Amino acid sequence: MINPVLMKEIKVKMRSWKAAGIIGLYLLILAAVAWFITYLNNNDMYSATINPQFSIGAYTGIAVIQFILILFIVPALTAGAIAGERERQTLDLILCTKLKPRTIIVGKLLASMSHAILLIVASIPMFSIVFLYGGISVLEIAQLFGFYMITAIMAGSVGIFFSTYVKKTIAATVLTYALGIFMCFGTLFIAAVYIRVFYNYDYQGYFPLFFANPLAGFSSLLMDQFGGQYGGLNFIPGLNFTNPYGYKGTDPWLINIYVDLGITVVMLFLASIKINPIKRNIFSFLKRKRKAEIIPKPN
Amino acid sequence: MLEIKNLYKRYGKFYAVNGLNLAIPEGEIFGFVGPNGAGKSTTMKIVSGLLAPNGGEIYVDGVDAFKHNRQIKEKIGYMPDFFGVYDDLKVDEYLDFYASIYKIKDKDRKKIISDLLELVDLGHKRDSYVDNLSRGMKQRLCLARSLIHNPKLLILDEPASGLDPRARVEMKAILRNLKDMGKTILISSHILSELAEMCTSIGIIDSGKIVISGTVSEIMQQIYSKKVVKIKVSDKLDDAVLILKEFPFVDKITVGENIIQAGFDAGDEEMSRVLAALVGRSIPVVTFAQMDGNLEDVFMKVTKGEEQQ
Ligand SMILES: Nc1ncnc2c1ncn2[C@@H]1O[C@H](COP(=O)(O)OP(=O)(O)OP(=O)(O)O)[C@@H](O)[C@H]1O
Numbered sequence: 230m231i232n233p234v235l236m237k238e239i240k241v242k243m244r245s246w247k248a249a250g251i252i253g254l255y256l257l258i259l260a261a262v263a264w265f266i267t268y269l270n271n272n273d274m275y276s277a278t279i280n281p282q283f284s285i286g287a288y289t290g291i292a293v294i295q296f297i298l299i300l301f302i303v304p305a306l307t308a309g310a311i312a313g314e315r316e317r318q319t320l321d322l323i324l325c326t327k328l329k330p331r332t333i334i335v336g337k338l339l340a341s342m343s344h345a346i347l348l349i350v351a352s353i354p355m356f357s358i359v360f361l362y363g364g365i366s367v368l369e370i371a372q373l374f375g376f377y378m379i380t381a382i383m384a385g386s387v388g389i390f391f392s393t394y395v396k397k398t399i400a401a402t403v404l405t406y407a408l409g410i411f412m413c414f415g416t417l418f419i420a421a422v423y424i425r426v427f428y429n430y431d432y433q434g435y436f437p438l439f440f441a442n443p444l445a446g447f448s449s450l451l452m453d454q455f456g457g458q459y460g461g462l463n464f465i466p467g468l469n470f471t472n473p474y475g476y477k478g479t480d481p482w483l484i485n486i487y488v489d490l491g492i493t494v495v496m497l498f499l500a501s502i503k504i505n506p507i508k509r510n511i512f513s514f515l516k517r518k519r520k521a522e523i524i525p526k527p528n
Numbered sequence: 529m530l531e532i533k534n535l536y537k538r539y540g541k542f543y544a545v546n547g548l549n550l551a552i553p554e555g556e557i558f559g560f561v562g563p564n565g566a567g568k569s570t571t572m573k574i575v576s577g578l579l580a581p582n583g584g585e586i587y588v589d590g591v592d593a594f595k596h597n598r599q600i601k602e603k604i605g606y607m608p609d610f611f612g613v614y615d616d617l618k619v620d621e622y623l624d625f626y627a628s629i630y631k632i633k634d635k636d637r638k639k640i641i642s643d644l645l646e647l648v649d650l651g652h653k654r655d656s657y658v659d660n661l662s663r664g665m666k667q668r669l670c671l672a673r674s675l676i677h678n679p680k681l682l683i684l685d686e687p688a689s690g691l692d693p694r695a696r697v698e699m700k701a702i703l704r705n706l707k708d709m710g711k712t713i714l715i716s717s718h719i720l721s722e723l724a725e726m727c728t729s730i731g732i733i734d735s736g737k738i739v740i741s742g743t744v745s746e747i748m749q750q751i752y753s754k755k756v757v758k759i760k761v762s763d764k765l766d767d768a769v770l771i772l773k774e775f776p777f778v779d780k781i782t783v784g785e786n787i788i789q790a791g792f793d794a795g796d797e798e799m800s801r802v803l804a805a806l807v808g809r810s811i812p813v814v815t816f817a818q819m820d821g822n823l824e825d826v827f828m829k830v831t832k833g834e835e836q837q
């Protein structure tokens with residue numbers, strides 16, 4: 230099924246050259262970074278062989294840059310999606326159509342982050358070049374891009390969530406970044422305090438709160454891919470990827486993906502309820518049948 | 529076509545819609561009149577599914593609006609009092625977007641959009657950006673948008689507000705066209721003469737209630753079963769009122785600045801007796817004239833207005 234809201238916005242966005250320009254510029258920057266890292270590692274001009282070490286360095290470099298970029302731009306793109314429609318007084322015109330609230334929400338989510346998705350997809354060839362140099366497998370690139378997409382959609386749905394619950398775009402943006410910062414750094418702080426108080430820093434394993442931390446998940450992914458050869462993050466208690474007695478079972482980044490999917494579903498669900506004029510809050514949804522309350526005002 | 533029963537909408541402790549009842553038969557143009565803040569827009573939003581009421585029932589074409597919310601939306605075309613447009617779309621793309629929401633097939637879409645643009649007289653603007661249209665054009669485009677899925681019932685919240693006299697006349701012509709196409713229309717307005725001319729019936733709403741409704745002539749009759757006399761005095765207003773109150777057939781006395789309006793349930797003879805009494809007790813009467821009822825007066829009479837709420 231094609232989402233009309235998405236189709237309309239894609240059409241408009243692709244009309245301008247701005248999108249193409251931004252993507253081109255972005256790819257140039259990524260290429261420059263990759264080249265620079267390779268250059269730093271490969272000072273030996275006379276070496277005839279290509280060392281996979283170098284391509285792994287370039288891979289990690291641009292992977293990290295791209296991840297940080299996603300975390301930065303997706304909230305900015307999505308937090309205004311619904312609040313902006315409300316501010317421009319176009320929201321009612323969509324809500325009074327027969328479109329389902331969840332269709333509107335999903336359409337706005339994908340439309341507002343379409344530039345981010347495009348950036349991610351456009352960078353795939355860049356990573357493939359690294360792949361040609363060896364040291365990285367197709368599976369690893371697929372894992373990386375899967376993680377990118379899921380994280381981006383999770384961040385986007387947080388943006389959409391605040392965009393429906395808060396009237397002003399600015400406020401929604403601030404709240405989205407605030408929650409993002411909490412997930413990335415607040416969880417570290419909580420973990421540090423918790424582990425200090427209850428374990429006196431002697432915590433072996435992976436602190437569960439980090440499953441909701443995109444940075445932890447991403448580190449875990451890179452560690453998993455390169456076996457921790459760049460050193461573990463043992464200086465952060467509870468974020469222990471290499472400890473043999475620590476976390477066992479499914480890779481932390483995989484659990485991170487599940488948690489992100491869960492957050493996405495919940496955020497989008499709450500947003501769809503909020504945007505539905507007939508069911509304004511979750512309680513009325515749970516009540517199932519709306520009971521009419523009739524309290525005539527004495528006149 | 530549209531039936532509203534005992535509708536309530538509360539904001540905090542304030543009832544914006546307070547037990548409103550309304551029935552509009554198919555094919556009517558129903559004029560919704562009321563002072564600012566009477567609850568017109570609120571009622572229209574509830575009917576269009578944009579607001580949840582605190583109580584009441586709504587049936588559109590016999591279908592329960594709250595049980596079959598989405599089904600209802602296919603039957604209703606809503607035009608809000610205030611609305612925005614997407615600045616980055618052209619006129620035909622704008623309509624195309626709403627057409628795509630209703631899954632209108634590509635081959636039909638072109639014709640429907642052309643016809644609608646023709647109807648609202650925007651055919652020459654189809655390649656302009658929506659944002660560059662004038663206010664009146666945007667209003668007409670919004671009307672076209674509300675018609676895209678060929679709804680049976682149109683809910684138009686002050687479609688003529690902010691339009692110049694010429695655009696008003698054009699809007700009126702469009703609405704008449706729509707009536708001929710068999711649409712039922714609920715339209716709100718502040719301009720009574722306009723509504724009186726165009727609507728088949730009218731409901732006056734005040735403080736969230738329908739105060740009076742019916743065809744224009746029915747309303748006139750209801751209010752003016754008696755004669756209304758306007759008495760202007762140059763002085764002694766209070767004395768004049770006291771004298772009027774002595775006559776049992778005089779009621780509904782309203783007092784303005786040097787002007788008294790009173791209902792007379794009596795014949796000419798009694799009226800001359802009242803005049804004689806006023807003059808005889810040296811009230812300086814300037815005019816003593818029977819008024820023709822017009823809708824503005826009805827409106828003033830049955831509504832209290834915002835200040836007195
Ligand atoms: N979101 C809201 N919160 C609180 N009060 C509201 C809200 N929306 C409307 N009201 C109140 O409800 C009442 C009815 O408003 P409504 O817009 O329906 O009036 P109206 O008849 O359309 O007036 P107008 O002729 O000015 O358009 C007003 O007193 C208004 O202040």
Ligand SMILES: [Mg+2]
Pocket residue numbers: 568569570609685
């Ligand atoms: Mg209004």
